[in-house]
Each structure stands twice: as structure tokens, then as C-alpha cells.
Amino acid sequence: MDVTPIIDPLNDAQREAVTAPQEPVLVVAGAGSGKTRVLVHRMAWLVEVEGVSPHGILAVTFTNKAAAEMRGRVEELLKMPVSNFWVGTFHGLAHRLLRRHAEAAGLPPGFQILDSQDQLRLIKRIVRDMELDDSTWSPKEVQWFINGEKDEGRRPDHIDTRNDQTRAMMVRIYRVYQDMCDQNGLVDFAELLLRAHELWLNNPDILDQYRRRFRHLLVDEFQDTNSVQYAWLRVLAGQTGTLFAVGDDDQSIYRWRGARVENMFALKKEFPNMREIKLEQNYRSTSTILNAANSIIAHNSERLGKNLWTDGHDGDSIRLYSAYNERDEAEFVVARIEEWVNDGNLRAESAVLYRSNAQSRVFEEMLLAKQIPYRVYGGLRFFERAEIKDALAYLRLLENRADDASFERVVNLPTRGIGAKTVSVIREYASANAMSLWQSATTAAGGQLSARAAGAVQRFLALIEQLDQDTAELDLGEVVDHVIAHSGLLEHFRKDRGEQAETRVENLEELVNAAQSFDPDTAADDEDEMPPLASFLAHAALEAGEGQADKWEDCVQLMTLHSAKGLEFPLVFIGGMEEGLFPHKRSLNDPGGLEEERRLCYVGITRAMRKLYLSHAEQRRMHGVDNYAQVSRFVSELPAECIEEIRPNIRVSRPAFDGGRARNSIRVKDSGGDVRLGQRVRHGKFGEGVVLNYEGSGAHARVQVNFESAGTKWLVMSYANLELM
């Protein structure tokens, strides 16, 4: 057999990894050192040379993108379809296991996935139902707490709450939340992983079956595994499985969602015979860019230690631009992109990276103004759009009548005379009798509904049953089409004359397309197949789709630094290099947070192949308020000889701003005086009060005043005629 395509394109270190004996291997692979290639070639090596059946190989990644890429490349190399391999994300694989073994995992067969929006909604309701103050028990924090505990593998019973009232209450909410999910057959993201792990622990026979099957476990981005994922893999590997783990401690950027870099060290302890191989030769970037990256990451203390090198060219300096504000920054970036394109390059080769999603807006506006096509990754994804979730809620009810979240979402959408009052009666009767909203509704909440409300509810129930019957024989695309048409959703959005109504209708139509072309999972594995609708719904929750269509058009790529991991671009911009934004201020509270931000910066820099631009703005509008920040410390951690500063052109219209760093007063029209925060003022009608807040400037300036008798009001300065006191 000809193995040259498998081993020829590899350097020595890569080859050592790919051809290693069937023993545990840890590959520490720097950015751009060919780690995906190593994984792909290892799989090919196992199959072609070692004679391992694809059936016995499990490959795990974190993102759908990475999984898709791995599939594609293995197929290309082996020239055979990879349907026999299990290749997927942790969540995807966990989901597949749970579907197969729903009963053993203690789940109803029609269980649905709860995405984080739905999860938050549910928690909000629970906090309210428990009559807790949602400012002390902010649903977001509760969500954070629950997910954090689940990521560590802890159920409410495992959590020690002695001497900690706050924690005790959090655990109480966690309990109620979990009961709710169990009753409704809902599984959140963290739960998928935890249940999959518990499936091993509680069912030795099932575990044994998979242990015997998967003798080879390949794991990408090992530094991003959390405790549960690690335990899941560890148990699956057992004494007989061989683990092939690839990771880079310097690219560990998901600690906030439970990832533990330490898992890389733990591996070496658990498998004393583990072979460790370092990949340090970079094939992606110029040496200037690599120097910058090495120099940044050297400021971190906790590292396995590794230094990237290349035998390529120096390339251009890294350009640093100091903008006045975020618009100026965007203008600069877009102008550079225009030059790039005029030089005959593709737009798709350029990427604008930023720390937080909110930063994309200004770049989008500027690109739009210059009519440059672009594509935003992340942000609000297709399956997360409100109208899509509405449609999915109908579909979910068809699958699982007990899905309360979906029930509530569509019971009165489009409006059919079932108001808040009616729903709350149904809800109370349901919780008093430990039944689903659906069941409660079928009994007209135990007869507590008025005749009119009961009639409306009855019509809703009949509608769902009717939809279910009518679609029983249809295929997936037709089901979706039928449901959005006959549920009244499409009609509802059609007659809505809001500006977004049209795109909503288009999105619903797009959903039908998505369903039609949906391929029930590329890994059409042997035995039990999932019903298409269930499979499609899971796909919607797990993959969420992309922000916009038109993948194939040549367009500028916009994304967060996080979602850029694993990608590369000839031209890269990193915007918002400001203290407080990057490193983000909320990362500074916890130890290790800063180092993680620095690794994120390292990830960003190493995305660039040829040209890298960094920029920061002196002034940036956030939450509608101007902010001023220092240049990010990361800029000063770069070697000076790599950097070339670009001064703004004089012609740039410097925004009229009034000098002060922390501006806290505005000028009252024609009056010579300033209104400051805390200033006492008198109003002709409302009397005396104190200025709490203000916004805008000039004729549009408004102030918020707390009046002693009239309460707080927003007033337009130019009309209010405030008298300063």
C-alpha cells in the first residue's frame, strides 16, 4: 500500500506523532504548526497502515466548524466517505449517545435541547415564581452558577452549602430548575455532557460496549476540555483505549466556561507512558508576526513552554493605528481593506477581529457605506432569531407536548385570545398538580377557565393536534412548510408592517429551505436512526447556523477573537486594543483572567499570515455613552522593532469634543452655566430636583432630574427652561 500521501507532507515532529505506536500520545501543537493535519493524518495512518477499522475511531472537537473540516480532510486523504467514523463536537456526540440510550440516561425519548436563551428565560420564570428579588438573584448569575456547577460535574446534592446562605439559595434554584427541565424533557448544553458522563457511570454494560468499540480516541483542542469532558473521555478510554490528544496551552481561552488547561498536565500523570511531542515550526505567519506573538505570550507565567519559529520571511511590520474614536478606527480599517482589494486580493482573505460582538456594528456600517460585502460570524445566529424560534416552538410541541417553554412561547402567537391571565391560571394548575402546561390546558386548568378562555385554549390544542395529524406523512421540508403556514405564523408576520417584518417572512421561508436540504447528520451510523424532525430540531439547537447566508460570496470576515481560533487570514485587523476592552475589565477581577486575555491576544496575532494591523480608539461610545481608555497593555508588550505607528491624517475631522477626560457636565443653551450631575435645578411645573443623568449634546441634550414631588423625569434641555440653583 502507498503511504506516501500520508507521511510525505509531514515534518519530523509531525511524522513522529502520526506514526506513533498505539499508545497514549499528547501533541503540544503551537499555532499554525499543523495540528489539524496531524490529527487527520493520524486517522488515515491508523486505518491504512495499522489496519484499524474506522468504526473503532472517535474524533472529538469543540466547534462544528472544526468537526466539518476534519471530516472533509479525512475524506480527501482517504478518498472514502467518513460516515463510519464518529467525528463531532463533544455536545454533538453526547447528544447522539443520549438519543440512543435515552431510557438508560433517564430521559424521555422526545427530549429537547434548551439553548442558553431558553435557559435564561426559564430561570427568570423560576426566580419570579419562587418570589425572589431578581436583582439579588439575577437570572444571569443564577444561570452562570448552574452551568458552572454542571461543568464541574456537580448535582445539587454534591454542593456544600454550609455557612453560605447565598450558595444555599443558588442551589435551591438549581434544584427547582433541574426538576423543571426533567419534567419538561429539556436538556441544556452542560446537561448534555453531564448526562453523557453519568450514562457511563450508571450503565456499565453500555460503557463496556463503547469501550470495546472505540479503541482510538482523538481529541482536538485538549486545553479546552472541562472537567466533565475530561472525565467522560477518561472513563471511555479505560485501560484499553488509546488517547491521542492535541492541544496548545497558550491557546486556552475558554476558562470562563469551565475549560481546564490543567487537564493537559493531568493526562501525563494518568498515563505515565504517554508520549509527548511538541510541534513548534509554524507554517503560517511571517517571522515578524511570530516574534510579536512569542513576545506577548512570554509575559505569561503558567506555560508548558514552547517557542514558535519559521524559516519564512520577515514580512511587513505590524501597523498600529491610534484612532480618535471607533468611527475613525473603522474608517481606517475599511480604507486598508479597499487598498488590499485594489491590489488584486480577495476580500475573503481579510478579517476584522474584535473582543466583543458589539464592536462589529461600526465596522458593518462603514463597510455598508462603502458597499463592501462582508460576513459576520457569531452574533445572532439564524436559529436564534425570534421568528425562527417561534416556528421551532411549534415543531417542538409536535415532538413533545410536555415542552412548556415552547407551549408558552406560541400559545398566543399569533394572538388567539389567550392572554396573560389565562396562561397564568393554566400554569398554576399545572404546577399544583405536577403536570405539564399541555395537560393542564386539556383539562381547562381543572375547569377554572372562563368559557371564552376555555374555548380559545381548546382551539389552540386542536390546532396542534391537527398539525400533528396533517404532517404525519410528510417529509421534513413539507412539515415545516405546513406548520408555518397553518399555525398562522406566516400570516402573522406578513400583516405586521414593521420594518423587519419582511425579513422575518424571508427567514421563515429560509427555514423551509433549511429543512428541505437538511441531511439527517452526515454520520448516518448503522442502527437506530433518529426521526428526521427530532434530528432537525437538535441540529438547530446544536449548530445554530450562521449569521447570514451567501457563504460563497467573496466578502470581508468579521468575528470575535474567540471565534477566530483555528482560522487564518493573509490580512488581519485587531480593533479595540484598549485597556478595559482588551484586556476586558471583567477579566481583571479574577486571578488568571489577565493571562487568559493575553492568550486571546496571542490567538489573534497568530491568525495573521502576512499583514497585521492593530488599532485602538481614544474615545469609544459604549452603551450610548462616551468612554476614554488607555492603549492596551498588550501593545506595549510587543517588541518595538516589529511595530510601525501610523499617525492619523490631519484631514480627519476631529470630532468636536470638549476636552475633558471624564466629561460630567453639559452646557445649557445660551445660558453660560453648566448643568452637572448632582446639580440642584428648578422647573416651572415640577418644582425643585437634582440632576441624575444626562445624554446627548446641543439642542438634543436631555437631562434626567429627580424632582422632590414629581419623581424622576427626562427633560429636553432646550425646552425645559431649568433654573440652576
Added chain:
DNA sequence: AATATCTTGCAGTCG
């Protein structure tokens, strides 16, 4: 009960 308008909180990153 349905719709229009105002207020509030937000934006840290993913599956």
C-alpha cells in the same frame, strides 16, 4: 386583550 410607547439594562467570549 391587543397595540403603542416608554424605560431599562445591556455588551464577554461558545455549544
Added chain:
DNA sequence: GCAAGATATT
């Protein structure tokens, strides 16, 4: 600057 939720209006 936007979206969700709260409040006001019909």
C-alpha cells in the same frame, strides 16, 4: 444603539 420588558393607551 438596540431589544426586551414594563407601562400606557385604545
